[in-house]
Amino acid sequence: MFVATVWFVLAVGSERQHGSNDGYDDDLAAHYRWDSTVPQHANLAVGDVIALWDKRKLLGISVIERIDTDHAVKTTYFHGSCGKADFKPLKTGELKWWCNKCRTRFAQPEPRTRDVVTYCLHHGRAWQSLSGRLTGDQVRRLCDKPRSQHSMRPARWEKVQAALEVAGARLPAMVTAKAKFVIRGGHRQTTVEVRQGQDAFRRQLLTEQGENCAFSGPTPAAALEAAHLYSFAESGEHHEFGGLMMRRDLHRLFDLGHIAVHPDTGLLDVGKEVRDYPLYGQLHGKTIHIPLQPQHRVWLGAHWDQHRARP
Structure with missing residues (x-):
């Protein structure tokens, strides 16, 4: 027998700081959306285990039951001076944006559009809320590449299962583990x-x-x-x-x-x-x-x- 990959997927919602796109309409206990601009976008599959987190803590875990795909036009934003999308909003001052590339403030990001494939996975039937069972640092250490900045990060199930059991989440760990045995x-x-x-x-x-x-x-x-x-x-x-x-x-x-x-x-x-x-x-x-x-x-x-x- 062997065990497949677990995916940690980032769900930061309205608290996201990166302003290069308009975000996604997610429902933590039901569905999760992304598109073809996201690294690893085509690697998730029905039957895979997914674990949602928000950078600070684990939110919950489930099994993918369906993935819907479509096409759309996506609006993204960039800093006009350098053309980069690495920036975040500021709370004070007339220049309300900070470019991490140029290390400067600027007034407003500029838009551009592109055609993308959209994905929406559904996971509500097996959803287990585990809010705060693991910290953000613990989640990062469990990923195959702990220093990765990607919103979709693979991990080995046996490591995730062990961490959840130590955290006292025995039932969800057992449920999702059995979903992956083949x-x-x-x-x-x-x-x-x-x-x-x-x-x-x-x-x-x-x-x-x-x-x-x-x-x-x-x-x-x-x-x-x-x-x-x-x-x-x-x-x-x-x-x-x-x-x-x-x-x-x-x-x-x-x-x-x-x-x-x-x-x-x-x-x-x-x-x-x-x-x-x-x-x-x-x-x-x-x-x-x-x-x-x-x-x-x-x-x-x-x-x-x-x-x-x-x-």
């Missing part, structure tokens, strides 16, 4: 494409969930399949708490979106296309048979957003 898998090329790690993934789910279909209840093991709650073909990884045991026919209907699970209530939603069949219609509105972990809800929420939460 069984080594992927595809190897033979005459056909074969999934590696699938047998181990199925054994793990049988051990955790027993001979039970998550949707219909007790079922012989021979009729059960290990169903991924996300696209294994895209990730090539078997995430812990990223699967449920399902009867073969229900697995197929789940993959097609004909059956979904509400991530908050755990109730089954059987689509109209198959609800008239008594075998499946009787499942509509029933509670899932497996106790859901926070990571299950993240993956089921992404599936729900894809197949149910359409405009």
Whole structure:
């Protein structure tokens, strides 16, 4: 088994001092925004652990459940004399800005525009508030490059987990750690494409969930399949708490979106296309048979957003 990267992302809100752009509309417990001008902008992925901080302290931790991308025109600002964007506002005097490059005051920054890719990640379902559990200095020391000035900084999960446990944040540390464990898998090329790690993934789910279909209840093991709650073909990884045991026919209907699970209530939603069949219609509105972990809800929420939460 191995553990992926944790991302410390900076969320300073209205207290930001750097005036070179207009900032981002963030909601700490729900979503985080950035664009293609930010270093590391394309490296975050669904399923990654993120930890938000504001330079002075850790704010909270979660798991990325979805990343939306778009395009926009962004306005940035610079000091007209030197062309640099390294400046901050001052509290007194007629010249209200200070350029760190020129070491001079100036009246007003000048604007310029550019086309950017925008990103908005959603992380509300697994959000754990940890305000003040770690200081800003502790966060910096945990980053792979402690002296980095970037707003997105990678770190090793085992170091972050240990620091959170020392700080007394045991439950959030356990929850987010399990979101990152994977069984080594992927595809190897033979005459056909074969999934590696699938047998181990199925054994793990049988051990955790027993001979039970998550949707219909007790079922012989021979009729059960290990169903991924996300696209294994895209990730090539078997995430812990990223699967449920399902009867073969229900697995197929789940993959097609004909059956979904509400991530908050755990109730089954059987689509109209198959609800008239008594075998499946009787499942509509029933509670899932497996106790859901926070990571299950993240993956089921992404599936729900894809197949149910359409405009």
